[in-house]
Amino acid sequence: MQKINLITLGCSKNIVDSERILRQLDINNFAIVDSVEQSDVVLINTCGFIEAAKEESINTILEIVEAKKRDIIKKIIVAGCLSERYLTELKSEIPEVDVFFGTEDYRGIIENLGGNFKYELLGERKLTTPRHFAYLKISEGCDNPCSFCAIPLIRGKYRSTSIDELFAEASFLSEKGVKELIIIGQDTTEYGIDLYGKRNLHELLAKLSEIPKIEWIRLLYAYPSHFPDETIREIANNPKILKYIDIPLQHISENVLKSMRRGISSSRQKELIFKLKKEIPNLTLRTTFIVGYPNETEQDFNELCEFVKEIEFDRVGVFTYSHEENTSAFNLEDAIPEEIKQERESILMEIQREISNKKNSNLVGKVISVIVDDIEGKYFVARSKMDAPEVDGNVLIEAKNKYLKVGNIYEVEIIDFEDYDLFAKLHKM
Secondary structure: OOEEEEEEOOOHHHHHHHHHHHHHHHHOOOEEOOOHHHOOEEEEEEOOOOHHHHHHHHHHHHHHHHHHHOOOOOEEEEEEHHHHHOHHHHHHHOOOOOEEOOOOOHHHHHHHOOOOOOHHHOOOOOOOOOOOEEEEEOEEOOOOOOOOOOHHHHHOOOEEOOHHHHHHHHHHHHHOOOOEEEEEOOOHHHOOHHHHOOOOHHHHHHHHOOOOOOOEEEEOOOOHHHOOHHHHHHHHHOOOEEEEEEOOOEOOOHHHHHHHOOOOOHHHHHHHHHHHHHHOOOOEEEEEEEEOOOOOOHHHHHHHHHHHHHHOOOEEEEEEOOOOOOOHHHHOOOOOOHHHHHHHHHHHHHHHHHHHHHHHHOOOOOEEEEEEEEEEOOEEEEEEOOOOOOOOOOEEEEOOOOOOOOOOEEEEEEEEEOOOOEEEEEEEO
16 A cells, blocks of 8 residues: 655645545545655645745755655655646756646546546545635636736636536535635636626525535635626625635736736726625625735835725735746836835735734624634634634634534634734633
């Protein structure tokens, strides 16, 4: 029996891919092990999106190559975005890797290992997240022409998964104990356009909410340029759908948005934000921004800072611009020095830190629902409806409440706060 260690790098979309591979490995009776030292084969599911992610993937591959040279392992398989994007270069530069696969080549990987690929199990996964939440990838690829983004080069054209297939996958997950579904894709608001001739994310959300054991449904990666009104209404009116939207705006300056080829103006982005806030009561808004884009002036950056102050987003992520070959922005000069990019990132995150601090202080004394993810030291680590895993804050509950269970939902009272985390006590059992 071959012992296989799978290393997953990158985003939640990669997590889903790895979980599908693990299910196929499991059904073929391969031994799945937790460490390189225990394994015969190491399978690395890589990320190749931006420079930092590429560096992490390359460094991980090189570390595993060293383990092979020391006879700790026998075989290295590299898959995912990096090998999809740079296959020729990787084969030349790292010949110690036994075989490379691109994205979604589950069959190739399983058959290379001597297994029998089971098509009938494509909707099944072996979870690597805590068993009470799971990511549901509703589409693959992207048709948006964003100038900075290499995703269409790596993942191809936009392809929705059918409602029936997603319902079956979500039902399978719910039977495994999943209570929270986190909806992901390169662009979730585009869902259905290729299969049904219309954007019908709202129909998918309504169907998923029919699964009895699913209690929370959370929406990530909602592209702003074509946010369907029907989806807004479904989020507002469906009690199972969390009043939480992750909507990557990337910038607010008209100059930068146009060069980024985002397909939406500054004024329309603002109109959408105000509409979402008006039509979805108590909405938690998360967004991401890119600073240091090639033609971002000081004035553009200041405009972005004022926008963040005005809107007071609940959650914000900030990335420095990464100059990616074969994107349209690569033709622009990457003229902003790295130290200026880092400075702008710090300034924007400091603005958001103050906003987050104020919002958290207003929650003291309030009672909210949380789901318990883990126990660390003297605290149960939980999340509220306002917080997605990994990217947002936590709610910490003293572990003296020994009767709390990981995966359960509780009502807690907020008693203290930090910039991004909350402290709470159990309200009632």
